[in-house]
Amino acid sequence: MLFSAVIPLLIMQVGPNPTVGAIPGVPEEMRDRPPRENAAPEAAQQQRSRLSQCLMRAGSDAQAALDYAQAWREMAEPGELAQTSHCAGLALVRLGRFDEALQAFEAAREELEEPNLAYRARLGGMAGHAAMAKGDSAAALPYFESAVEDAVASADARLVAGLQVDMARALVSQQRPEVAAKALERARSEDPSNVRAWLLSATLSRRLERLGEAQRQIEYAATLDPRDPAIGLEAGVIAALAGREEDARRSFQSVLDVAPESEEAERARTYLAQLPADGGGP
Secondary structure, eight states: OTTGGGHHHHHHOOOOOTTTTOOOOSOHHHHSOOOOTTSOHHHHHHHHHHHHHHHHHHHHOHHHHHHHHHHHHHHOOGGGHHHHHHHHHHHHHHTTOHHHHHHHHHHHHHHOSSOOHHHHHHHHHHHHHHHHHTTOHHHHHHHHHHHHHHHHHHTOHHHHHHHHHHHHHHHHHTTOHHHHHHHHHHHHHHOTTOHHHHHHHHHHHHHTTOHHHHHHHHHHHHHHOTTOHHHHHHHHHHHHHTTOHHHHHHHHHHHHHHOTTSHHHHHHHHHHHHSOOTTOOO
């Protein structure tokens, strides 16, 4: 039967791993913010520079970044403590020490000296990612929920959308697909340019056997990023399950064309092998 052999693989195809590439740069709300009244501009710049250095180290040498964060913390001013915990948490994620990372992000949220809601929201999201990375989506949900509340209060629509996507992934892991679909709907509404929201919406709609919705959502995702292999792969899966074999073949082939060495390309090859030969029957 068409595609029956790969259905187990499709069940697992929910979205990207939140821990991959999870080392961000200096948060946007800290890059160009004015210095505190009691801090000289040079001191504020030095704080940002230290955080940048620590985050860069976390991307290449997590243990060195953790050592740096701990040494920095020993001499840090009160306004820097949250940043030291932030970087320590990311280094701990890289080291696979997710429980400790979660504690570090929690500490960073509490140590924020100023009411910086956007930064607090990002730290809450990082705590949720750490919980997800250790396989505890139930623990992740409260962090994502509080992070969304902070992001809404900060009036940062893009941040709200990103956190709603993260919350949707946790909800899917908790076998709550309908609630996850609502979170993704809000993400799309807050930021229509969020590619992940549209891609994951299509994936979830397909898993709920709402192929018409899934097709519309994946088509919109493709308008936002036509060369994303994950979008091409999902488009092919949706087409195959809808019985549109030629469309599925073209979508899978597009993945091989744009990213032949990718994980998506490996899946595309597997899926192509399940389709009937050109001109053949099912």
